[in-house]
Amino acid sequence: xxxxxxxxxxxxxxxxxxxxxxxxxxxxxxxxxxxxxxxxxxxxxxxxxxxxxxxxxxxxxxxxxxxxxxxxxxxxxxxxxxxxxxxxxxxxxxxxxxxxxxxxxxxxxxxxxxxxxxxxxxxxxxxxxxxxxxxxxxxxxxxxxxxxxxxxxxxxxxxxxxxxxxxxxxxxxxxxxxxxxxxxxxxxxxxxxxxxxxxxxxxxxxxxxxxxxxxxxxxxxxxxxxxxxxxxxxxxxxxxxxxxxxxxxxxxxxxxxxxxxxxxxxxxxxxxxxxxxxxxxxxxxxxxxxxxxxxxxxxxxxxxxxxxxxxxxxxxxxxxxxxxxxxxxxxx
Numbered sequence: 001x002x003x004x005x006x007x008x009x010x011x012x013x014x015x016x017x018x019x020x021x022x023x024x025x026x027x028x029x030x031x032x033x034x035x036x037x038x039x040x041x042x043x044x045x046x047x048x049x050x051x052x053x054x055x056x057x058x059x060x061x062x063x064x065x066x067x068x069x070x071x072x073x074x075x076x077x078x079x080x081x082x083x084x085x086x087x088x089x090x091x092x093x094x095x096x097x098x099x100x101x102x103x104x105x106x107x108x109x110x111x112x113x114x115x116x117x118x119x120x121x122x123x124x125x126x127x128x129x130x131x132x133x134x135x136x137x138x139x140x141x142x143x144x145x146x147x148x149x150x151x152x153x154x155x156x157x158x159x160x161x162x163x164x165x166x167x168x169x170x171x172x173x174x175x176x177x178x179x180x181x182x183x184x185x186x187x188x189x190x191x192x193x194x195x196x197x198x199x200x201x202x203x204x205x206x207x208x209x210x211x212x213x214x215x216x217x218x219x220x221x222x223x224x225x226x227x228x229x230x231x232x233x234x235x236x237x238x239x240x241x242x243x244x245x246x247x248x249x250x251x252x253x254x255x256x257x258x259x260x261x262x263x264x265x266x267x268x269x270x271x272x273x274x275x276x277x278x279x280x281x282x283x284x285x286x287x288x289x290x291x292x293x294x295x296x297x298x299x300x301x302x303x304x305x306x307x308x309x310x311x312x313x314x315x316x317x318x319x320x321x322x323x324x325x326x327x328x329x330x331x332x
Contacts, residue, residue: 024311024316025149025311026149027309028072028148028307029072029075029105029307030305031058031078031295032080032273032274032294033276034058034077034080034295035050035055035082036082037083039052041053044276044297049297049299051298051300056097056098058305062305072107073107073108073148074148075107076109078237078273079274080115081098082120083296094120095126110146111132112142112237113127113160114273115163115165117130122167122168126166130142141161141214142161143155143156144156151231152230152233153231153232155222155233155234155267157236158210159208159238160208161173162209164205165206180209181203181204185203190204190205191204191205193247199247202247202248202249203252207251218257222261222264222266225264226265231332232264232268233267233269234269236251236270236271237273238251238274239251239279239291240257240272241258241281241283241287243282243289244279249275268328269290269330275291276296276297277294288330290326292304304320304321304323312332313330313331314328
């Protein structure tokens with residue numbers, strides 16, 4: 001198990017004793033980076049094996065496991081359901097195929113968009129397939145929130161709000177992203193971090209940013225959650241804390257987003273995908289960050305999915321094989 005943390009040993013002991021003595025308030029399934037494609041196995045730029053056809057089998061096992069659990073209220077998919085290597089004439093069918101597997105779960109499925117989703121389909125085609133409602137006056141933004149119980153709220157961020165992928169070429173959010181990349185990344189290949197130092201390595205085209213309107217929306221939602229005395233779980237494809245991920249996989253403006261989050265005490269946990277080897281950290285304000293390991297990089301016979309039990313002052317991730325169990329303990 002990784003990531004057990006509390007303000008004191010006594011808090012930890014009493015928190016774990018509490019958990020053992022009662023049922024969770026609710027539970028939900030999690031999976032990240034399926035990246036299915038009907039192509040032969042390959043490797044990442046770093047040489048890590050990728051199993052494009054096997055990943056949908058991981059998803060199928062996940063759905064079967066979630067249904068067998070019988071007490072999961074919903075599932076969250078953390079993005080990248082189809083890989084960028086999927087032949088473009090197969091993109092629509094591949095997305096529909098993976099969405100169809102998710103729809104075999106006996107309950108709601110909440111999707112988050114990732115860069116590989118946007119390599120395959122533009123936003124206006126992708127979001128209806130994922131049943132993501134639009135925000136921002138009809139524009140195809142993919143941020144939203146929901147409350148499964150009165151005491152908890154989930155905030156789903158659109159990490160490719162400002163992005164060079166997914167929007168039309170002349171869209172203001174594309175142009176803003178290209179401006180950021182031209183200022184921050186001198187490489188002709190904007191997906192390359194070569195020569196970039198430290199946290200500047202995040203300024204690559206496969207990442208993106210949260211825009212101004214979404215930032216204002218985030219602040220208003222967190223204020224509302226504070227007023228309603230709700231605890232908040234923030235979900236995003238892109239990680240939000242350097243301690244939980246590599247420098248090349250961070251949201252471009254993770255620091256500004258976390259400044260907004262840290263203004264409120266309601267956010268307890270941030271969950272993400274994108275960085276395939278996963279990660280865990282607790283930031284300077286005590287917010288837990290967990291990056292989920294990728295289903296794509298599971299060799300045949302292994303898995304990376306799980307579910308999270310939610311309590312008053314703790315979340316408990318129960319993982320499979322490559323996705324390690326993690327407990328997140330916080331002040332209620």
